Amino acid sequence: MQRVLELKDLKKNYYMGDYIVKALHGINLKIDRGDFVAVMGASGSGKSTLMNILGCLDKPTEGDYFFENKNINLLNDDEYAEIRNNKIGFVFQGFNLLPRTTAIENVELPLFYDRKKEKKNFKELAASALKKVGLQDRLHHHPNKLSGGQQQRVAIARALVNDPSVILADEPTGNLDTATSLDIISIFQQLNQQKITIVLVTHEPSIAVYAKRIINMRDGHIIDDKKTKQRSAKQDLKKIQE
Amino acid sequence: MKISNTLKIAFKNIVKNKTRSFLTSLGIIIGVGSVIIMVGIGEATQRNIEREIASLGTNLIIVYPGAFRGGGVSQGTGTFNRLSIKDVENIKTYSKFVEAVSPVISSNEQVIGGGNNWRTTVYGVSEDYAEIRDYKLASGVFFTEQDVKAGKNIVVLGKDVADAVFPDDEPVGKSIRISRVPCKVVGVLESKGQGSFQMSQDDLIMMPYTTFQNKINQNRFLRSIDIKSSIKDLSVTQEEIRDILRNSHKLPDSSEDDFRIGNQTEITERATSVASLMTLLLGSIAAVSLVVGGIGIMNIMLVSVTERTREIGIRLAVGARKRDILMQFLIEALVLSVIGGALGILISFMVLLILNNFTNTQMVINYRTIILAVGFSGTIGIFFGFYPARKASKLNPIDALRYE
Numbered sequence: 001m002q003r004v005l006e007l008k009d010l011k012k013n014y015y016m017g018d019y020i021v022k023a024l025h026g027i028n029l030k031i032d033r034g035d036f037v038a039v040m041g042a043s044g045s046g047k048s049t050l051m052n053i054l055g056c057l058d059k060p061t062e063g064d065y066f067f068e069n070k071n072i073n074l075l076n077d078d079e080y081a082e083i084r085n086n087k088i089g090f091v092f093q094g095f096n097l098l099p100r101t102t103a104i105e106n107v108e109l110p111l112f113y114d115r116k117k118e119k120k121n122f123k124e125l126a127a128s129a130l131k132k133v134g135l136q137d138r139l140h141h142h143p144n145k146l147s148g149g150q151q152q153r154v155a156i157a158r159a160l161v162n163d164p165s166v167i168l169a170d171e172p173t174g175n176l177d178t179a180t181s182l183d184i185i186s187i188f189q190q191l192n193q194q195k196i197t198i199v200l201v202t203h204e205p206s207i208a209v210y211a212k213r214i215i216n217m218r219d220g221h222i223i224d225d226k227k228t229k230q231r232s233a234k235q236d237l238k239k240i241q242e
Numbered sequence: 243m244k245i246s247n248t249l250k251i252a253f254k255n256i257v258k259n260k261t262r263s264f265l266t267s268l269g270i271i272i273g274v275g276s277v278i279i280m281v282g283i284g285e286a287t288q289r290n291i292e293r294e295i296a297s298l299g300t301n302l303i304i305v306y307p308g309a310f311r312g313g314g315v316s317q318g319t320g321t322f323n324r325l326s327i328k329d330v331e332n333i334k335t336y337s338k339f340v341e342a343v344s345p346v347i348s349s350n351e352q353v354i355g356g357g358n359n360w361r362t363t364v365y366g367v368s369e370d371y372a373e374i375r376d377y378k379l380a381s382g383v384f385f386t387e388q389d390v391k392a393g394k395n396i397v398v399l400g401k402d403v404a405d406a407v408f409p410d411d412e413p414v415g416k417s418i419r420i421s422r423v424p425c426k427v428v429g430v431l432e433s434k435g436q437g438s439f440q441m442s443q444d445d446l447i448m449m450p451y452t453t454f455q456n457k458i459n460q461n462r463f464l465r466s467i468d469i470k471s472s473i474k475d476l477s478v479t480q481e482e483i484r485d486i487l488r489n490s491h492k493l494p495d496s497s498e499d500d501f502r503i504g505n506q507t508e509i510t511e512r513a514t515s516v517a518s519l520m521t522l523l524l525g526s527i528a529a530v531s532l533v534v535g536g537i538g539i540m541n542i543m544l545v546s547v548t549e550r551t552r553e554i555g556i557r558l559a560v561g562a563r564k565r566d567i568l569m570q571f572l573i574e575a576l577v578l579s580v581i582g583g584a585l586g587i588l589i590s591f592m593v594l595l596i597l598n599n600f601t602n603t604q605m606v607i608n609y610r611t612i613i614l615a616v617g618f619s620g621t622i623g624i625f626f627g628f629y630p631a632r633k634a635s636k637l638n639p640i641d642a643l644r645y646e
C-alpha cells in the first residue's frame with residue numbers, strides 16, 4: 001500500500017517564557033492511502049497539536065514528517081503553503097469560514113491560491129464540490145444564513161475542492177448534534193471510498209466506530225493503535241430517522 | 243495567486259466595508275483635492291500677475307534715479323546724479339532704439355470740479371506717455387507736443403477720477419482745479435481694469451510736465467523716465483540708455499551708475515517668482531494633508547490586519563503564501579488611496595469650477611498636478627500600506643487561526 005503520512009519520533013514543545021509544555025513526546029505513526037483514522041484521547045492529550053503538524057499549519061520541534069515520502073521539514077514556506085493548498089484539506093471544529101462571503105466563494109478560496117493548475121472554471125469546480133456535500137441549492141448563502149451542519153459541509157467542500165490526497169478533521173462534529181454528526185461522517189465515509197485518506201479527531205467513541213482504525217493518545221503519546229470494524233454512518237442515520 | 247485575483251479580493255473587501263473604506267479614503271480625497279486646488283489657485287494668481295504687468299505697457303523700460311551715494315570725491319555734491327529733463331532730451335536725441343520717451347513727475351493733489359472733491363495722483367508727462375504705458379482714450383484727445391511746449395493748462399483724467407468728479411456729465415471740455423490751478427479736461431482714459439497686485443491704474447490725472455513743473459510743483463527732478471523700446475531685446479536698449487545717461491551725467495569710468503534701469507521682464511520675473519513661491523507654499527501645505535491622509539490609511543490598515551487575523555489564518559490554511567497576503571493588503575491600501583485620489587480630483591474639479599464662476603480668475607487644472615497627485619497618492623498607499631501588509635504576512639497560520 002502507498003504511504004501517505006509518516007511521523008518519525010516527532011516532538012512538539014510549546015515555550016511559554018521559561019515554562020515548557022511538552023505536547024508531543026516522540027510520535028511514530030504511519031498512515032496509508034485510503035485509510036480512515038480516528039484519533040481519540042482525553043482533553044490536552046495532544047490531538048490538535050498532532051493534527052496541526054500533519055496539516056502543515058505548525059512545525060514540529062523535533063523529528064521528521066514525511067508526506068508522500070517527502071521530508072516536509074526540508075521544505076520552505078512557499079512549499080509548505082503549496083501542500084496546504086492542494087495536498088491536504090483541513091476541516092476545523094469551528095468551521096473557519098470567511099464571514100460575509102458566500103458558500104461558493106468560500107469554497108473557491110483554495111483555487112485562488114493554486115498556482116499549479118491554470119483553472120478558469122473556479123465557479124464550476126466550487127459548485128461541484130458543494131454538490132458532493134449536498135449543498136447545491138445553497139451556493140450563494142452567507143455562512144450566518146446556514147445551520148452548523150451546513151457550514152461544516154461548506155468547510156468540507158472547501159477542503160476537497162482542490163482534490164487533496166488527505167483530509168484532516170479536528171473534531172468536525174464537536175459542535176453538532178447526533179443526527180447532523182452522522183450526516184457529516186457519512187460524507188467523510190463517502191469521500192474515503194474514493195480513496196481519500198481521512199484522519200479525524202473525536203472525543204466520542206460513538207463517532208470513532210465509523211473509522212477503520214482508532215488511535216488513542218495520552219499525554220503526548222500514542223498508547224493504542226488498532227484496526228476496527230467500520231460501521232456505516234449512512235445506515236445508522238437511516239435507523240435514527242426511522 | 244494572480245494579481246487579478248488579488249485585485250478581486252481587495253475590491254470585495256473594500257466594498258464589504260463601504261463606510262470604513264470611504265472614511266479611510268477621505269484623508270486622501272481631501273489631500274489630493276487640496277493639492278490640486280491650491281496649485282490651481284497659485285498658478286492662476288501667477289498668470290494674473292503676468293497679465294497685469296503686461297498691461298503696464300509693452301517693451302517698457304523705466305529709469306529711476308539712483309540712491310544718493312556720493313559717487314566718489316571728484317563729483318562733489320550734485321544735482322547731476324538725479325534725473326532731469328535734459329536726460330530725457332539726450333535720450334531722445336541720441337538713442338536709436340527708443341520709440342518714445344517721457345519724463346514722469348508726480349504728486350498727490352486735491353482736485354475740485356463739478357462740485358466734487360477728490361484726492362489723486364497727478365502726473366506730469368510728455369505727449370508720448372499714453373503710448374508708452376498703453377493707455378487708450380475713452381473720449382477726447384491726449385495732449386500734443388505743442389501743448390507740452392506751450393505748457394497749457396490741460397489734463398487727461400483716469401477713469402476713476404472721471405467717475406468720481408463727474409459722475410453724471412461728460413468730463414471733456416469741463417474745467418477742474420488742481421491745487422487751485424484751473425485746468426481744462428481734454429480727454430478721459432479707458433479703464434485698465436482692477437489689478438489685485440498693483441494699485442489701480444485708473445486713479446490718476448495726466449498733464450504736460452511743463453505745466454506740472456511751472457504751476458503745480460517746482461521740483462526739477464524726475465520721479466522716473468519711462469521709455470518704450472522699438473526692439474524686443476530690451477537689454478540692448480537698456481545698455482544704450484545707460485551709455486547715454488552716463489555721458490549726460492559725465493560719470494567717469496570708475497564710478498557707478500547714479501540711476502537704475504528696470505524693465506518689464508525683470509518686474510514680471512520678480513513678481514512671478516513671488517507668486518510661484520506662494521504656489522509652492524500652498525502646494526506643500528496641501529501635501530502635508532496628503533501625508534496625513536496616508537497615515538490614516540496605515541492606521542486603518544493596521545486595525546484591519548488585527549481585525550482580520552482569523553481571515554488571514556483561514557487564507558494561510560487553504561494555501562495562501564506569505565506574499566499573497568502581503569499583496570492582498572498592499573493592493574487594498576493602493577486601491578483605497580487611488581480611489582481616494584480619483585475622488586479628490588473630481589472634487590477639486592467641482593470646487594475650481596465654482597470658484598471660477600464666482601471670482602473673475604480663470605483657474606485651470608493642470609494635467610501635471612493631476613499626474614503628480616495621483617502618483618503621490620499611489621505612492622502613499624504603497625508606502626503606508628506596506629507596514630500593515632508585512633505585519634499580516636508574517637503571521638503564522640496556526641497563531642492566526644487561534645487569534646481571538
Ligand SMILES: Nc1ncnc2c1ncn2[C@@H]1O[C@H](COP(=O)(O)OP(=O)(O)OP(=O)(O)O)[C@@H](O)[C@H]1O
Nearest residue numbers: 014015016021023042043044045046047048049050
Ligand atoms: N499554543 C499553545 N501554547 C502553549 N501550550 C499549548 C498550546 N497549544 C496547546 N498547548 C498545550 O499542549 C497540550 C496539548 O494540547 P492540544 O490542544 O493538542 O490538546 P487536545 O488533545 O487537542 O485537547 P482537546 O481535546 O481539549 O482539544 C495541552 O496541555 C495544551 O495546554
Ligand SMILES: [Mg+2]
Nearest residue numbers: 047048049170
Ligand atoms: Mg483539540
